[in-house]
Amino acid sequence: xxxxxxxxxxxxxxxxxxTISCTGSSSNIGAGYDVHWxxxxxxxxxxxxxxxxxxxxxxxxxxxxxxxxxxxxxxAISGLQPEDEADYFCQSFDDSLSGIxxxxxxxxxxxx
Amino acid sequence: QVQLQESGPDLLRPSDxxxxxxxxxxxxxxxxxxxxxxxxxxxxxxWIGNIFHTGTTNYNPSLTSRxxxxxxxxxxQFSLRLTSATAADTAVYFCAKMPARWEYWFDxxxxxxxxxxxx
Numbered sequence: 001x002x003x004x005x006x007x008x009x010x011x012x013x014x015x016x017x018x019t020i021s022c023t024g025s026s027s028n029i030g031a032g033y034d035v036h037w038x039x040x041x042x043x044x045x046x047x048x049x050x051x052x053x054x055x056x057x058x059x060x061x062x063x064x065x066x067x068x069x070x071x072x073x074x075x076a077i078s079g080l081q082p083e084d085e086a087d088y089f090c091q092s093f094d095d096s097l098s099g100i101x102x103x104x105x106x107x108x109x110x111x112x
Numbered sequence: 113q114v115q116l117q118e119s120g121p122d123l124l125r126p127s128d129x130x131x132x133x134x135x136x137x138x139x140x141x142x143x144x145x146x147x148x149x150x151x152x153x154x155x156x157x158x159w160i161g162n163i164f165h166t167g168t169t170n171y172n173p174s175l176t177s178r179x180x181x182x183x184x185x186x187x188x189q190f191s192l193r194l195t196s197a198t199a200a201d202t203a204v205y206f207c208a209k210m211p212a213r214w215e216y217w218f219d220x221x222x223x224x225x226x227x228x229x230x231x
Binding site: 103 | 147156157158159162170172173206215216217218219220221222223224
């Protein structure tokens, strides 16, 4: 039931910068609702990485950053590290129907 | 800090009722919103619903006819019931904290529990 679209996969060598896009519509991202990002390492629960588009919780490395442009938002990982290999999901609010919290389709980041 | 732990049966038959409990430690359940989220094996995340400590609930419309959430503030627990389970309900079920109605990120999450629906 994902209404936010992400690329299935992105890859990069250690030290490189990669970006993950998250595209929505006028009932979610396009309506201005905040977007949050999660990192899910294999076999573990998702972990909050970015909240309210571009805020990092305490303990999240500064190489993770979020940005917004119109109906699309992005997560950037600068200085890619081997431990960054994981699945990444965006999340927002959708005001269609009675209002629901929606997730992106997920992106697998591979460190080459 | 707040920690969450899911518990409940891991194998159900089709048409059974899925019942899970999330125990909150390191904080009081009488603040914030509390959520259930699921993830079918190898797939993405789906929000199931929220509950506030007062018992106010908000469910995903795709599941609302089968979902009931409840809260027990004396035990610092909240629960999920999903009736008429089918194979499509096979998933890892996570509980999570949502800070407020309009601070709708999920943090932290429980470790998750895999529930399999199979005959």
